[in-house]
Amino acid sequence: MNNHVEVRGLCVKAGTTTIVEDVGFSIPRGEVLALIGESGSGKTTIAMALMGYARLGCRIAGGSVRVGDTDVLSLDEDGLAALRGDRVSYIAQSAAASFNPSRRIMDQVVEPAVNHGRLDRKAAEAKAVTLFRSLALPNPESIGERYPHQLSGGQLQRLMAAMALITGPELVILDEPTTALDVTTQIEVLRAFKQAVRDQGATAVYVSHDLAVVAQMADAIVVLNKGRIRENGAAAQVLERPADEYTRTLMAAARPERAAVDAPKATAAPLLEIKGLNAAYGTTPILRDINLTIARGATLGVIGESGSGKSTLARVIAGMLPPSAGSIRFDGAGLPPSLSMRSREQFRRIQLVFQNADTALNPAHCVGEIIGRPLAFYHGLKGAAATRRVAELLDLIKLPASLAERPCGGLSGGQKQRINLARALAAKPDLIMCDEVTSALDTVVGAAILDLLADLKRELGLAYLFISHDIGTVRAIADDIMVLYAGTQVETGRRQGYHGVARHPYTDLLIGSVPELRPGWLEEQGDRPAPPAIGQPKDGADLCRFLPRCSWRVGGTCEEFTPPRHRTPGGNIILCHRPEGASEGAS
Amino acid sequence: MAGPATRGLLATALPLIGKRVASGLLTLLLVSMVVFFIAQLLPGDMAQELLGQAATADAVAALREKFGLDRPAPERYLRWLVGMVTGDPGYSLVANMAVSDVIAARLPNSLLLAALSALVSVPVALTIGILSAMHRDARLDRGLNVATLSMVALPEFLVATLAVLVFSVQLRWLPSIALIPADASPWLVLRSLAMPILTLSVIVIAQMARMTRAAIIQQLSQPYVEMALLKGIKPARVVLTHVLPNAIGPIVNAMALSLSYLLGGAIIVETIFNYPGLASLMVNAVTSRDMPLLQACAMIFCTAYLLLVLIADTVAILANPRLRNR
Numbered sequence: 001m002n003n004h005v006e007v008r009g010l011c012v013k014a015g016t017t018t019i020v021e022d023v024g025f026s027i028p029r030g031e032v033l034a035l036i037g038e039s040g041s042g043k044t045t046i047a048m049a050l051m052g053y054a055r056l057g058c059r060i061a062g063g064s065v066r067v068g069d070t071d072v073l074s075l076d077e078d079g080l081a082a083l084r085g086d087r088v089s090y091i092a093q094s095a096a097a098s099f100n101p102s103r104r105i106m107d108q109v110v111e112p113a114v115n116h117g118r119l120d121r122k123a124a125e126a127k128a129v130t131l132f133r134s135l136a137l138p139n140p141e142s143i144g145e146r147y148p149h150q151l152s153g154g155q156l157q158r159l160m161a162a163m164a165l166i167t168g169p170e171l172v173i174l175d176e177p178t179t180a181l182d183v184t185t186q187i188e189v190l191r192a193f194k195q196a197v198r199d200q201g202a203t204a205v206y207v208s209h210d211l212a213v214v215a216q217m218a219d220a221i222v223v224l225n226k227g228r229i230r231e232n233g234a235a236a237q238v239l240e241r242p243a244d245e246y247t248r249t250l251m252a253a254a255r256p257e258r259a260a261v262d263a264p265k266a267t268a269a270p271l272l273e274i275k276g277l278n279a280a281y282g283t284t285p286i287l288r289d290i291n292l293t294i295a296r297g298a299t300l301g302v303i304g305e306s307g308s309g310k311s312t313l314a315r316v317i318a319g320m321l322p323p324s325a326g327s328i329r330f331d332g333a334g335l336p337p338s339l340s341m342r343s344r345e346q347f348r349r350i351q352l353v354f355q356n357a358d359t360a361l362n363p364a365h366c367v368g369e370i371i372g373r374p375l376a377f378y379h380g381l382k383g384a385a386a387t388r389r390v391a392e393l394l395d396l397i398k399l400p401a402s403l404a405e406r407p408c409g410g411l412s413g414g415q416k417q418r419i420n421l422a423r424a425l426a427a428k429p430d431l432i433m434c435d436e437v438t439s440a441l442d443t444v445v446g447a448a449i450l451d452l453l454a455d456l457k458r459e460l461g462l463a464y465l466f467i468s469h470d471i472g473t474v475r476a477i478a479d480d481i482m483v484l485y486a487g488t489q490v491e492t493g494r495r496q497g498y499h500g501v502a503r504h505p506y507t508d509l510l511i512g513s514v515p516e517l518r519p520g521w522l523e524e525q526g527d528r529p530a531p532p533a534i535g536q537p538k539d540g541a542d543l544c545r546f547l548p549r550c551s552w553r554v555g556g557t558c559e560e561f562t563p564p565r566h567r568t569p570g571g572n573i574i575l576c577h578r579p580e581g582a583s584e585g586a587s
Numbered sequence: 588m589a590g591p592a593t594r595g596l597l598a599t600a601l602p603l604i605g606k607r608v609a610s611g612l613l614t615l616l617l618v619s620m621v622v623f624f625i626a627q628l629l630p631g632d633m634a635q636e637l638l639g640q641a642a643t644a645d646a647v648a649a650l651r652e653k654f655g656l657d658r659p660a661p662e663r664y665l666r667w668l669v670g671m672v673t674g675d676p677g678y679s680l681v682a683n684m685a686v687s688d689v690i691a692a693r694l695p696n697s698l699l700l701a702a703l704s705a706l707v708s709v710p711v712a713l714t715i716g717i718l719s720a721m722h723r724d725a726r727l728d729r730g731l732n733v734a735t736l737s738m739v740a741l742p743e744f745l746v747a748t749l750a751v752l753v754f755s756v757q758l759r760w761l762p763s764i765a766l767i768p769a770d771a772s773p774w775l776v777l778r779s780l781a782m783p784i785l786t787l788s789v790i791v792i793a794q795m796a797r798m799t800r801a802a803i804i805q806q807l808s809q810p811y812v813e814m815a816l817l818k819g820i821k822p823a824r825v826v827l828t829h830v831l832p833n834a835i836g837p838i839v840n841a842m843a844l845s846l847s848y849l850l851g852g853a854i855i856v857e858t859i860f861n862y863p864g865l866a867s868l869m870v871n872a873v874t875s876r877d878m879p880l881l882q883a884c885a886m887i888f889c890t891a892y893l894l895l896v897l898i899a900d901t902v903a904i905l906a907n908p909r910l911r912n913r
């Protein structure tokens with residue numbers, strides 16, 4: 001009875017299918033246990049069962065859950081309602097979706113405390129403001145007056161933590177709380193969570209698919225696969241000496257190996273050449289002065305956080321959004337700005353693969369139809385010739401030819417993404433633009449897609465524009481990397497150039513924010529010094545977009561003048577006043 | 588992000604609502620053109636109708652001049668439009684009195700019936716819809732589904748006739764016709780109107796309940812509902828305080844469509860119960876070629892419909908913080 005939370009023989013069924021089978025673990029008071037696994041591993045189902053909750057269509061079929069002295073699974077509906085949000089609270093994956101869009105933040109944050117009779121409304125609001133402050137939220141006194149759509153994802157995630165902690169719960173369940181966030185935001189949110197949970201002295205369950213994040217948060221780790229426990233041990237042991245084969249697979253996929261072959265010899269004429277490109281949605285400028293080249297058979301990785309203009313760049317190249325200035329040259333010839341002015345041949349040679357294969361593929365069509373469509377459109381292939389080519393393409397993406405008859409609705413996420421890729425390959429393009437193609441996939445499946453992309457490149461001599469928010473993924477596949485921040489190209493260079501110390505301060509922040517696969521990393525990341533206030537810019541100066549967040553800024557220069565482009569000792573080109581970017585020794 | 592806190596609700600909602608009002612007025616203007624010019628397409632005019640087939644061409648021409656029917660159509664349209672706006676929709680030669688007087692005798696009846704029917708049907712429909720959605724696929728939901736489906740499927744003349752058979756002929760509780768004396772007590776009014784209200788409600792309750800159920804079920808699958816349940820809020824409270832504010836937009840829009848039926852669609856009910864309402868007046872105007880009356884009725888129905896939609900839009904704007912402040 002000395003463990004705070006005790007789970008024994010937990011079984012959850014959906015209809016007749018067992019989705020969680022015979023799961024048991026225990027957590028000592030005040031410790032953090034991580035549940036880790038891929039999608040479909042049952043980690044969220046187990047976390048919810050700790051509150052006696054099963055989603056529509058599922059039911060808890062057996063086992064016991066004890067929190068403190070309470071046998072959770074024997075409680076009736078009223079007993080469960082009294083437990084949830086009071087003694088046990090939950091932080092959901094997507095705070096943006098989990099806040100009610102039509103009610104003010106404060107109403108929702110104080111609701112558990114008021115509803116469970118812990119505090120009256122006034123005291124609850126005072127406590128909420130205290131929590132907002134300790135979670136480092138801006139304007140703690142007034143932020144509660146806002147509606148969810150007026151706040152950013154990172155802020156909402158922290159507000160949800162305040163909502164979970166307001167009753168002083170003894171057990172907090174965090175379900176992938178940072179997965180939807182940018183990496184630079186994630187580090188701040190993780191730090192805030194860790195501090196808040198520790199201050200409360202609460203026991204916590206941390207659900208995640210990301211081993212590196214878990215390494216920062218957990219005292220113990222439970223590795224799940226297909227609803228069963230594969231490994232259960234102290235965090236350091238699981239991370240350093242994994243006993244189970246499956247855990248080792250997860251570890252390997254967490255940091256993808258370099259999958260790309262070396263870049264081809266630079267040919268005289270680049271395949272794609274973009275000069276001085278600007279683009280805007282209506283009057284809102286999105287991209288400013290983008291310059292890039294992609295050689296035949298080479299891969300350019302484009303990296304940046306959400307809203308940095310990565311996808312817009314692909315849309316402009318594809319012709320879906322005509323640029324407001326600048327030129328795009330493809331294989332030596334100018335590319336018309338808009339779709340209606342491009343020829344079918346120009347369409348064929350540049351193909352776009354979207355992030356979400358679930359929505360990009362028509363679930364009512366079978367695989368053969370989906371791949372056959374571009375074959376007929378671009379190459380006029382019909383009948384037996386088309387069937388043969390579909391089989392070839394399926395072979396190319398390493399799927400069985402028998403899949404051609406299947407509707408794509410029933411395929412797995414990884415299979416769908418391969419079909420999505422095959423549809424682009426069917427056109428026989430020279431350039432494929434991949435927009436976050438691995439982001440919606442599990443790490444193991446995503447790593448396999450990266451390998452496939454590298455194989456295809458070697459076999460077919462394809463060039464890629466590879467867009468991602470994840471520096472690890474981009475490093476694994478790209479020859480050159482371009483970093484976008486708020487629509488400006490802050491750094492460009494060879495992949496190797498990013499290993500050096502001299503880099504743009506934003507690149508430095510981006511790389512430095514990726515959690516490492518070892519406990520204690522988070523604590524080593526000292527708080528970045530708060531940057532000094534920004535003065536008035538000199539008339540007409542186009543200031544560095546990163547200035548408000550930059551801790552390397554040069555007083556009297558950065559806030560007055562347009563930053564120049566420099567070549568760093570590592571060979572990269574950066575847009576910064578400091579010639580050596582974020583490295584000591586520069587003036 | 589950290590801009591000024593929520594601005595005054597009216598200051599931000601008013602321009603949006605103003606836009607809706609303006610587009611409503613524009614719609615009304617277009618409808619008035621259509622109504623007027625379609626009435627012109629019908630063969631024969633008032634002068635011919637009055638004088639009958641034996642009339643000489645001279646007599647018809649003289650009468651036309653007297654009524655201004657010889658003027659060009661756009662001019663007559665403008666004159667009619669100004670009349671409508673200033674509350675004088677013309678003179679009904681069939682009834683031999685001002686159209687406004689004819690309508691004044693009927694409109695209050697129609698409004699009373701529609702208002703009472705709405706008063707009965709809206710709460711019942713909301714309750715059925717919410718209960719049904721909360722117990723989705725359970726016995727209660729399936730029972731209510733069968734009930735609302737059969738209500739939609741039953742023709743209203745059948746409902747009305749059955750109601751008369753049961754309540755008037757068999758049980759002798761209620762009068763079978765809804766003629767209300769001028770000095771009737773409120774109780775008598777209610778008794779007389781009970782069956783018309785029942786019949787109209789049966790039709791619209793079913794439509795509104797099904798739309799309510801669909802709107803709430805759509806919201807129930809949202810993550811914020813699960814979050815509210817995991818905060819320990821009881822399901823009934825979750826629906827009332829979390830789901831309804833988000834579902835109210837689609838619900839009031841569906842209700843506006845259904846309720847607009849209570850005014851113009853009441854023709855069968857008015858006929859069966861012999862109730863002097865606006866819908867039967869309009870049908871009479873068609874059969875007797877009473878163009879000024881017909882046009883005025885059409886404009887009233889259209890205005891009522893647009894008003895309902897405007898109310899629905901306003902409620903939706905006020906319920907949605909993303910629309911009323913950004």
